[in-house]
Amino acid sequence: MKQVKTLLAAAAIAVIGSSAYAADTIKIGEINHYKRLAAFAEPYKKGVELALSEINEAGGVLGKDLEFIFRDDQGKPGEAVKIAEELMTRDGAVMLTGTILSNVGLAISSFAAEKGYIYLAAEPLADALVWTSGNPYTFRLRASTWVQAAMLAEEAAKTDAIRYATIAPNYAYGTAAVEAFKVNLKQRKPEVEFVTEQWPALFKIDAGSEVQAIESAKPDAIYNVTFGPDLAKFVREGTTRGVFEGRKVYGLLTGEPEYLEPLKDEAPEGWFVTGYPWYGFTAGPEKEFVDAYIAEFPGETPKIGSLVGYMTAKSIATLITDAGSTETDALLAAFKDLKVETPMGEITYRALDHQSTMGAYVGTTALEDGKGVMVDWSYKDPAAYMPSDDEVKAMRPAD
């Protein structure tokens, strides 16, 4: 009988406690493609969870716990917009964040501007998000396609390769990545020519024929934007048919653990890539994040998604603390040139275009212990690769 009483008491405390707890949290609406792109969304969610536990152990924000409400949009932009509305009006979220796919990010961004909700785009890379389709309510954390492609173009301009082949998935992200690489490379080295452009449909690559088409154009170097299962097939067929031999290859995102790890001992060697060499950190905040992540999720290693999730939650915590309020106007004001401490050092959300100054790691791929890794890597600040302030202003619609 005593046990029953204890149980009832515990239950009562749990019920009362949880409702009191619920009233005392600051909620953030998080929308992502948890089922459609589980390989990328799961590490991202874990990164958020790690940051939240750190933030709340340290006393939360404005004296309350920070809470993310995670919702699955099935990768459909229309669904994401509906969920965004629900998070803001029914669940009491104070702002929105999330998404990996650029099209979903753009849809939420447009919706946020229409309704006056703040949206921090975490992963979506499309340049349009902060430039041509930029709006006062949308902010973006990750370095854009343009910046990352420019970093690769800078390296490519140093070699004597003239004839380039490109391969990119045939949708907005792929076309933007190729365009950015072309413009940046031609600026630095006007004599280059692009001898073939391959555009496989996303996740429907016919790798054998793509490799044949590239080989028949006899390029000096290859610029690769494929990722995920497309990348695996491309690497497999390309290695088998020897298309990478004696050629420089530049790979956008290829160094990210999400894409490099599944290749195991077949990871390409000697590609110049952007990515996330978490295994190479020896000290400082970069290393601390990796250690904390592995301690929190035993048996797992961080992906770049984990880092982005972590930095997203940290950015939001800093934002609300700085604003001293969860009102939209206060948050908007605080977002102007907001400075956030992250594992990559301090980043700033530029008031100019709402883009953060999160940089990227570049380096060369190599095989170590049967695993693909980045070596000779360095962290690059995006400032040098961004369009000039005037160019950005010209691209952005007037606020």
Added chain:
Amino acid sequence: MGLFVAQLLTGLANAAALFLVASGLSLIFGVTRIVNFAHGSLYMLGAYVGLTLMNHLPGHFGFWGSIVMAGLIVGLIGVVIEVCVLRPVYRAPELFQLVATFGVILVIQDLALMIWGAEDQLGPRAPGLRSVVRILGEPVPQYDLALIAITPFILFGLWWFIAKTRTGILVRAATQDREMVGALGVNQSWLFTGVFFLGSALAGLGGAIQLPKGGADLLMDLNIISAVFVVVVVGGMGSIPGAFIAAVLISVLNVFGVAYVPQSTLVLMYVVMAVVLMVKPYGLLGREEKAGEHGQVGEVERPIRPAGLVGRSLVVVLLAVLALVPFFASTFMQVLITDIVIFCLFAASLQFILSSGGLVSFGHAVFFGGGAYVSALLVTYSETPMEVAFLLAPLGAGLLALGIGWFCIRLSGVYFAMLTLAFSQLVWSLVFQWGSVTGGDDGLVNIWPSDWLSGTTAYYYFTLALGVGGILVLRHIIHSPFGYTLRATRDSARQAEATGIDVKKVQWLAFALAGAMAGLAGGLFVFSKGSIFPNELEIAKSFDALIVVFLGGVKTLSGGVVGAVFMESVKDWLTRLEYWRLILGLLIIAVVIIAPEGIVGSLRKFGERIGLVKEQESMQ
């Protein structure tokens, strides 16, 4: 010359997995008439199972043994699906099984995520076949040659099985006349199960055999399904050699497409499909489908009557409640109902041609998305006022339907369905790949309504008026002389023609009207979301509408609307949960088994049994 040969060989090698999966689908369709939408899931399972086995069984024997075992295991999974999920619904209206297979897809997606995790997995290389052979100087992977060699054996094996063995003869007989085979004392249900085993095993084999050229990932199921449909349809439904020829044709064309029109690889496939179907409507080696060949399954369609007093009163009460929603419910409730009403109108427009016209369209989303894109393009490029752009959505979609309908109406039954699918995928691939105009995957954004409509409540009433209005107009038309004519063409095209009805013209007009109504739904959608993306006119969206129509009850009038309300509400509630796909899938399967006439159909039957509804009044 060397390159040409090498390209040809690549195409042939690529055809292998495609042929295996497609032949399985074709076989299952040929005998059981089930359009197994979950066939891609079986292919995905084949890849995962094969990979798991290969990790434990080393060497030549392990590799090839794993492929064979993956086929057998997936075959057994297919048997489980057939016995547990499909068998209970064989007596339901034709194509109802589609809903069940959709449930199966959802269940398998979540189970695969649970078992194998989220990370993509690269397949192992085939032992002893890791390198290339030089043919006329060009490198050709040894495994490609192995695939090219294996496929004809499987084709021959299947042909021998079907043409020469007794079981094969029974299978063929069942393709021609299921009931006659049953009358001859053959246990039909075991024949069906056997065919399902074989078809599933072929899909599993296809998944496992492509491992050295790719791997296993969670998107495989939906990524292959449209290509497989193309192959089956181009080859001729039910024809194994046809599937082989089509797989080779599509694969080889794709290789040359990659070389010469690299930006249009998707468009190419659907152009081929549309052209083949226009020239040879039954596919390359398919046979014409004779009317009534497979017999009417399930209850005979009842004559319909306008709703009685009780029905009308119920509708009025419901409308009154909906009109009062903004006064007592949250803003989000209005958003949710707006979404549901739009989807209901879309589903009702499909039900209009499907139930009353007997025209099963597999590509209805093209009109929904088409209407939305008409508005969005006008707003984006010519700054058309919202009111005008909105009006042009149904008109544009109606015109599109007139165009597509002109080609499709000449066919009937499942071939009509497939040609609508081909056109809708053709338009989808155009929208998707013509990025400079449509924005491609980045879609068109900032398509918001005018100021007077920009509030949530204002748009709610606007949607309510036009959405419910559209549904009522469709219902009214069904009870008008045009509706009676349409139903006559459905029930007996020949008798209708004998009475002087221009059957094809009536069907064509009905098709265009349904398209325009779907376009109206699309117009409402684009201004409620402020954006439009290609996924609103892809195959999955078309199937969403089909599924709710069948789920609600295809032989009823309100099935589409009821199914849409059910599905949207359940989804809204379930997607909060971690394994929502598994639960939704199981729920759909449960509904399918418990209510084989759809929700409305089964409720009506139940009502009649307990005497609540009189039969005369019951065709709501």
